[in-house]
Amino acid sequence: MVIVNIYLRNTSSCQSRLYTLPCFHNILRSFSLWSMKKVPELESALSRNRRWIVNNQIKNIILRLPSQVATVKYLQKKFKTLDLQGKAINWVKKYPCCFEVYFENNEHYCRLTKRMMSLVEEEESVKEMQESAYVERLVKLLMMSRNQRLNVMKLNELKRNFGFPDEYIIRILPKYPDMFRLVNYSGRKSSMEIELVSWKPELAVSAVEASAQKQGTEPCFSCCLPSTWVKSWEKFKEFNATPYISPYLDTKCLGEGSKEMEKRTIGVVHELLSLTLWKKMSIVKLGHFKREFSLPEKLNVLLLKHPGIFYVSNKYQIYTVLLRESYNGSELIEKDPLVVVKDKFGELMQEGLHEYNQRHRLMNLEKKKKRGMMPVRSEKSEDVRTEISQQDVIGDKLGGLFDPEERKRFYKVLFDDVAS
Secondary structure: OHHHHHHHHHHHHHHHHHHHOHHHHHHHHHHHOOOOOOOHHHHHHHHHOOOOHHHHHHHHHHHHOOOOEEEHHHHHHHHHHOOOOOOHHHHHHOOOOOEEEEEEOOEEEEEEOHHHHHHHHHHHHHHHHOHHHHHHHHHHHHHHOHHHEEEHHHHHHHOOOOOOOOOHHHHOHHHOOOOEEEEOOOOOHHHOEEEEOOOOHHHOOOHHHHHHHHHOOOOOOOOOOOOOOHHHHHHHHHHHOOOOOOOOOOHHHOOOOOHHHHHHHHHHHHHHHHHOOOOEEEHHHHHOOHHHHOOOOOHHHHHHOOOOOEEEEOHHHOOEEEEHHHEEOOEEOOOOHHHHHHHHHHHHHHHHHHHHHHHHHHHHHHHHHHHOOOOOOOHHHHHHHHHHHHHHHHHOOOOOOOOHHHHHHHHHHHOOOOOO
């Protein structure tokens, strides 16, 4: 008892000294900057469209080859760049609806299935039809930026967020010399920029302003919070009471650190997210454009001040900001045609994984039967298990079937936003 009392006294003393240290309060403050009440539906939305990233990268690797056929040995080498462990052949065999593995000339080969190739063709067709939309998005990005220029290397980090094709520099820019030009004022390769040739006033209309025009109201932000968030609602109404400032307005007329500048910054982030496919973006990558879009140093702090407009998550230790008004539960309200195609890819991938798991389950049962290890189960128990399994698949179309060890490796590279 004496020992316990001494321990408690010492612990209490250490805690009191810890709380008096300035650095401890700084640590607490830094953690609180990222704190936001989690919404399960939005957390699900953040992960769902990324679960196919690795397979999408494998698909692109195969398509880049002249014959569009890769040896499994070649894929194995590429696995290291994807930071995947294990054997490549085991991975691709788990997705029989996406990848076809065959043995020829004493070597395993991998190619895309007919259904997968059909989706690839559909995606290319959508990209061709959506070219005018890509041009419009790029113009809007340049119009929001300072000096109407954006660094090519920085923009490449976010090209998939906006749906731009990999070769958009070659595929789009030369067709529109009256809108874009490539410039390099410093002479360094890393300083290559896309510059807007002429201002397009008809495109200088934000998503907020376009929505207000349809409704015949003054432009203002929407708040997507439960009525029980009383304090947050009060702060939002106070913020929304001041006039809306267009993200396309020149920042030179706004004072740095002013309320007007904050309003404009929120408008910029809102517009940037509105232009993305999934209405979300990595905060780290968004921060790379602080100078171009006149964003504050502590952008995360500003975003967390407006929980009614933005949802900030650190799912899988990747800080992401999502536009609340664009989602109904975990589903996008309006889906870009390219998102629809990518969802089909995710469903195809999941279908193949389910087929693989079912086949291996039956094989394992057969092995147990041969060894005489099969436990006696009633038909009712088996029916219940099947029903639960089906509910799992329906409840989570793009996940839930990975074994725990595979999931650890999968998520390690899955959420780097490489192909989001």
